[in-house]
Amino acid sequence: MAVAPELWIDGRPARLEDLGHQALINYGALTSFVVEQGGVRGLDRHLDRLNRSAVELFGEAVAEDRLRDQMRAALAGRIEAWLRISLFSRELSLRQPDWIGAPQVMISVSSPPSPLADGVRLQSQTYAREAPHLKHVATMGLLRARRTARLAGYDDALFTDADGRICEGSLWNVGFIQGDTVVWPDAPMLDGVAQALIREALDRAGSPQRKAVVRLADLSRFDGAFLCNSATPAAAIAAIDDHVFSTTADAVQHLKALWRSQPRQKI
Incomplete structure (x- = not known):
């Protein structure tokens, strides 16, 4: 049985009267991540993304020490958890x-x-998230896309834009494997933290990677594909529509190891 998450607002447990605005006004930004042994891989990137989003959506940043204090209060000493931090304003x-x-x-x-x-x-769908560079709280389109894909017998949805470029998935970034090279789609998308950490680790390891426009018609050029986000550092994609990829187990394990090589940053 699923356990309801604990909710905190501005450093104290949320009350029922605190939640009415969020139920009625779907405006804000968020980030989410795993806490492992009291630390977070890429925490600096998550906090930077939150503050860039705060400035764009509300006109003012949130002090980093305020965010860290509230995370520590919400964790209450726990060293293993999933945190989702959302920004909103009742005003x-x-x-x-x-x-x-x-x-x-x-x-x-x-x-x-x-x-x-x-x-x-994956089922490909022509869809573009509003303001795709933001991780925002407007999720109706994402849920509808995932629902459509699931009802059609797929696991999830992969988005292509009006020009036919592969962009991102419903809740994750996508990458392609071509020989020993990782190819990242060049298209409007959220630059995910897991994706950024893998890119950084690939550079550090001297492993080749590049960005390129990728369309559905190009899938036969690749040996495999994978998805990544903060909950899933890398997972192999078996098929996109009717295109089936060959096994990429070794490459995906390598990507997971690269992600794990990134240090946990203390909250």
Whole structure:
């Protein structure tokens, strides 16, 4: 039985009256990650993304020490957890969309989710998230895309833009394997933290990688494909539509090892 996550707002447990605004106004940014042994891989990137989003969406950043203090309070000494940090403002509404100020912080604490298993089968869909460079709270399109894919017998959805370029998945980035080279799609997308950590580790290891426009018609050029996000550092993609990839187990294990090579940063 699923356990409801703990919710904290501005450093204290959320009350029912605290949640009405979030239920009615779907505006804000978020980031989420695994806490392992009290640390987080790429925590500096998560905090930087939150603050860039805060400035863009609310006009003002959130002090980093405030974020760290609230994360520690929400964890209450736990060293293993899944944290989701959301930014919102009760002052911003449909009638007052031009409010400017530092947003409020909501933190959800729950058990770490299980990573996605290898062998994911994807349905391609022409879809672009609004403001794709932001990890925002507008999720109706993502859920609808995943639902459509699941009802059609697939595991998840892979997005292509109006020009036919492969962009990203519903909740993750995608990469392709061509020989010993990792190819990242060159298209509008969220630059995920797991993707950035893998890129950094590939550079450090001297492993080749590049960005390129990738279309569905190009899939036969690649030996394999994988998805990655903060819950799943790498999982092999078995098929996109009717294109089946060869086994890429060794390459995916290598990517997971590269992700694990990144140090945990203390909260």
